[in-house]
Amino acid sequence: MIMHILAGFAAWLGGTPLTALVAGHFWIVPALQTIHILAVAGVLVSVLLINLRVLGVIGGTEPVAGVLDRYLRPTGVGVLVLAVTGFLLIAGEPTRAIFRTLFWAKMLLIVIAFTLTWSHRPAFAVVGAGGSATAARKAIAVAALLAWVAVIVAGRWIAYVEAWPGAPE
Amino acid sequence: MSLEDFAFRLSETSLSIALTDSEWAFPAIESAHVIALTLVVGSIAVVDLRLLGLAARDRDASQLIASILPVTWVAFGFALVTGSLLFVANPISYSANSFFLVKLGLLGLAGLNMALFHVFGSKQLKREGALAPRISGAASLSLWIAIVAAGRWIGFTL
Numbered sequence: 001m002i003m004h005i006l007a008g009f010a011a012w013l014g015g016t017p018l019t020a021l022v023a024g025h026f027w028i029v030p031a032l033q034t035i036h037i038l039a040v041a042g043v044l045v046s047v048l049l050i051n052l053r054v055l056g057v058i059g060g061t062e063p064v065a066g067v068l069d070r071y072l073r074p075t076g077v078g079v080l081v082l083a084v085t086g087f088l089l090i091a092g093e094p095t096r097a098i099f100r101t102l103f104w105a106k107m108l109l110i111v112i113a114f115t116l117t118w119s120h121r122p123a124f125a126v127v128g129a130g131g132s133a134t135a136a137r138k139a140i141a142v143a144a145l146l147a148w149v150a151v152i153v154a155g156r157w158i159a160y161v162e163a164w165p166g167a168p169e
Numbered sequence: 170m171s172l173e174d175f176a177f178r179l180s181e182t183s184l185s186i187a188l189t190d191s192e193w194a195f196p197a198i199e200s201a202h203v204i205a206l207t208l209v210v211g212s213i214a215v216v217d218l219r220l221l222g223l224a225a226r227d228r229d230a231s232q233l234i235a236s237i238l239p240v241t242w243v244a245f246g247f248a249l250v251t252g253s254l255l256f257v258a259n260p261i262s263y264s265a266n267s268f269f270l271v272k273l274g275l276l277g278l279a280g281l282n283m284a285l286f287h288v289f290g291s292k293q294l295k296r297e298g299a300l301a302p303r304i305s306g307a308a309s310l311s312l313w314i315a316i317v318a319a320g321r322w323i324g325f326t327l
Contacts, residue, residue, distance in 0.1 A: 030325050034318040037207060041317075044204070045211025048240065059236055070225060149204060156200040 003099065007168050010094040022092030029092050036085040040152065043078035046071040047117050047148050051141040054120055054133045064124045064133065072121060079114060097158055099167035106154035113147035116140055176260040188258035195258055202251035206320070208244035210313050212237050217313075220290075220306030230294045230302070262327045272319035279312040 013019060022028050052058045053067040090097055097103040123137055133141070163169075170178075179185055188194050218224040219233050256263050263269045286305035293299035 026325075030318070030321045034314075034321045037203070037317050037321065038210065038314065040203070041207035041211035041214065043211075044207045045215060045240070048208065048211075049215075049237075152204050152207070153200040156203055157196055160196045 003164060003167065006098050010098065010168060013091055013094040016091070018088070018091040019094060022088055029089065032085045032089050032092070036082060036089065039078045039081040039085065043075050043082065044148060044152070046075040046078065047113070047144065050075070050117060050120065051145045054141040055138050056132065064120070068121055068124060072118070075114075075117060079110070095163075095168050099163040100158055100161050101164070102154050102158050102161050106151055106158065109147055109151045109154060113144055113151055116144035116147060172264050173261075176264040179257060179260040182257070185257050185260065188254065195255070198251050198254050198258075202248060202255060205244050205247035205251055206317070209241055209248050210317060212241040212244065213309060213313055216241075217306040217310040220302045221310070222303065231291070234291075259327070263323070266323055266327055268319045268322040268326055272316055272323065275312055275316045275319060279309060279316065282308045282312060 022032070049058070050067055050071050053062070053064055059067065119140060120137070188198075215224070215237055216234055219226075219228065219230050225233060282305060286302070286309075290299075290301040290305040293301045
């Protein structure tokens, strides 16, 4: 059922001018991947600095709320750039990623990692500028960092895992 | 010994053979390399954007650099080790790839730019509107974007 819908989507996407454009020039895919990696860099360093601050590992003198003010927005912008370049990369080869379980695991992990990171915002708005993180908050910070790392690892392995049996080629 | 000889000898080492034979070693090291290099580029970009006056203008630049540089160095260490292992897994192809050689050259230039900044530019951080830190930041940002691009192009031209 799901594969039927996805196969229909892949066939439709593959017939659009977008696929013709992305697949039609040698340099577009590596250029998109370069932008994708640069956006990963922006997101990863932002969430690292946020969550290390929540853990109290770095920048002890600055309030957590200030760190969130500075790095949550780049995280959001970065994820948006990742979504756009990721979609264009899928358009370039519609049968590649979406028929692999690991791709959907990656999408789920992004939602989890993003939600966990964003959950610091209301938590520290309540606690106030000088408040330090509770043990539960620190656990969330560790989980968020692990989830972001898992997103990257999953992304790299998509290229190596098998597609579902019977998936279009 | 030429680069070709070196690459050939390296490819016959037991480490190279083990890396090539393993199904999971290469993607696992690649994953670690991606995490390390994105932290290097991301942390350097934070500093570059501050030097260019495009972000975090309310923060003292020297303090920002001091707080972020440990992340950069640790990540760079990991990127260097994982990158070297990827090279050892396939030394003949990489050493014959022009984008790989360009990437190494750009890394050298980025290092030189960083050294020049610490000798000349960093002294001018307190001066409002000083040019040297801006030039360092712009050069660094451009070089690291080019390094990522060269790295990505290697994968398509091996």
